[in-house]
Amino acid sequence: MHAFDILGDPVRRRILELLATGEHSSGDVVAVVQREFGITQSAVSQQLRILRDAGFASVRADGTRRIYAVEPRRLREVDDWLDRFRAFWLPRLDALATEVARGKRKRRHRE
Amino acid sequence: MHAFDILGDPVRRRILELLATGEHSSGDVVAVVQREFGITQSAVSQQLRILRDAGFASVRADGTRRIYAVEPRRLREVDDWLDRFRAFWLPRLDALATEVARGKRKRRHRE
DNA sequence: CATTAATATTAGACCACGCTAATATTAGCG
């Protein structure tokens, strides 16, 4: 499933925004999303599963809690996809920036 | 409409990829997308309209042709959204490199 | 002008996706 298909849903985006600030339990995520979107625990749990299955998030158990963390790989795909457009808003990338950009390119091929 | 809602569709993404390489007429876009996705001229035209309306592409007339070009604004929104995750794959980018690589902070507030 | 080429629009059909409601699972705790 393409990264953008996952990010197309506002609930999933909100969950990722939350996880970007650090790990959170399923319950935490449910609380926030429920307050902001008014949906069920079930719905949030389903979205968490989609994020897991798609490789956007990882889980570990802590007793009866599930602690979710953001998994950057798929998000970097999006970042990479944007490369082809960067010339539009970074018209004249100078040497240092090129260096930084090159570092990224190598990394992309390593993995 | 959120930028990611637009990018959630594979046909729209393909069109933007094409436009990233330069301007193209509607017919050009139709040809490529039709070959790769097997959908109608109508469907492609509808997607082009969605891209226009959402501010991802602009058009100008050339006789009976419509020439489409990528409009970077909305794509930069996506780039900006990714900022909150960059720490995950750029763990120790120093201040200058960050500034150059993403020379964005200032721009973001200007516009 | 009539005709053709290029593109856009409209109406309607269908299907994937996200939701709810109900139920299952698993861990901790007395």
Add this chain to the structure above:
DNA sequence: CGCTAATATTAGCGTGGTCTAATATTAATG
């Protein structure tokens, strides 16, 4: 062990979004 808390799963429903088919628009051309 039974009970509760935390979370996950399943079945089924409704709807939004994307498609096709048909038609409309607009410009060039003889």
